[in-house]
Amino acid sequence: MDAKTLFDLSEKVAIVAGGSRGIGFAIAEGLASLGASIVVANSTPETGERAAAAIRTQGYEARAVPLDIRDRGSIEQMVAATLEAFGRIDILVNSVGIIRRGPIETVSEEDWDAMMDVNLRGAFLCCQIVGREMIARAQGKIINISSNVSQVLQPHRGVYAVTKAGLSHLTRVLALEWAPHHINVNAIAPAPTITDLNRKFFEDHPEDFKARTQSIPLGRLGIPQDYVGAAVFLASRASDFVTGQTYFVDGGSNLI
Numbered sequence: 001m002d003a004k005t006l007f008d009l010s011e012k013v014a015i016v017a018g019g020s021r022g023i024g025f026a027i028a029e030g031l032a033s034l035g036a037s038i039v040v041a042n043s044t045p046e047t048g049e050r051a052a053a054a055i056r057t058q059g060y061e062a063r064a065v066p067l068d069i070r071d072r073g074s075i076e077q078m079v080a081a082t083l084e085a086f087g088r089i090d091i092l093v094n095s096v097g098i099i100r101r102g103p104i105e106t107v108s109e110e111d112w113d114a115m116m117d118v119n120l121r122g123a124f125l126c127c128q129i130v131g132r133e134m135i136a137r138a139q140g141k142i143i144n145i146s147s148n149v150s151q152v153l154q155p156h157r158g159v160y161a162v163t164k165a166g167l168s169h170l171t172r173v174l175a176l177e178w179a180p181h182h183i184n185v186n187a188i189a190p191a192p193t194i195t196d197l198n199r200k201f202f203e204d205h206p207e208d209f210k211a212r213t214q215s216i217p218l219g220r221l222g223i224p225q226d227y228v229g230a231a232v233f234l235a236s237r238a239s240d241f242v243t244g245q246t247y248f249v250d251g252g253s254n255l256i
């Protein structure tokens with residue numbers, strides 16, 4: 001098989017949860033450019049519609065579907081809307097995530113619950129409900145967006161790191177259980193990347209921005225486009241023999 005065929009995504013349908021902005025949007029654009037039809041699923045209708053329109057403007061197929069990843073019913077509606085529009089789900093990218101920072105001794109239960117509900121419970125529900133569709137068709141690719149803090153710790157991001165370590169381990173659990181159904185489940189672990197998730201925080205905390213930059217051997221923070229290559233690989237036939245992995249796309253931050 002030639003390499004172009006390996007990476008071809010035409011006829012594929014991809015849900016990108018959290019595809020309205022940041023890393024998820026870059027991945028949605030990347031998958032679309034290789035032929036996938038994209039469902040941008042996120043909580044704010046305006047940002048989702050804007051992202052889908054931006055992808056359509058480039059000549060690709062995309063539509064926006066509302067999603068609150070904390071709500072099982074909302075995920076079920078997202079799946080139903082995708083099946084109604086496109087008839088199948090081949091790829092799920094879960095890029096939804098939130099962060100609340102602070103010293104671990106002062107973290108509130110509310111912050112713990114908020115991050116667990118979105119980053120871990122939400123990702124689990126999304127994988128479970130989409131996974132059932134994939135099991136029925138005995139094929140699928142799931143890509144969870146974890147973080148380098150699943151392994152490399154940074155101060156004042158303790159609970160967030162726990163959610164991401166959980167997400168990477170969930171990825172392994174799902175990969176093992178769903179291997180007999182020919183569903184590949186992998187994760188990408190980005191380094192700190194300037195997006196809406198942290199732009200204001202870095203502006204307000206230049207010392208933290210400097211420390212994060214110094215923690216990356218390649219000498220810079222990530223940009224959303226840095227993750228497109230890994231996502232394309234994990235969404236395509238090229239990764240058919242890869243499952244349960246967390247790929248560190250992190251400028252080498254896990255080396256030190």
Ligand SMILES: NC(=O)c1ccc[n+]([C@@H]2O[C@H](COP(=O)([O-])OP(=O)(O)OC[C@H]3O[C@@H](n4cnc5c(N)ncnc54)[C@H](OP(=O)(O)O)[C@@H]3O)[C@@H](O)[C@H]2O)c1
Pocket residue numbers: 017018019020021022023024041042043044045047048067068069070094095096097098118145146147148189190191192193194195196197198
């Ligand atoms: N940026 C980094 O430094 C970094 C580093 C490592 C890992 N990550 C991870 O990468 C992923 C993407 O991060 P990002 O930086 O691209 O973040 P971002 O720009 O803030 O985008 C977050 C996305 O999640 C969606 N979202 C938030 N809460 C939701 C909910 N309850 N239900 C459905 N969608 C919801 C947002 O949709 P709306 O537009 O509707 O708000 C948006 O599409 C996250 O999992 C994050 O933890 C980020």
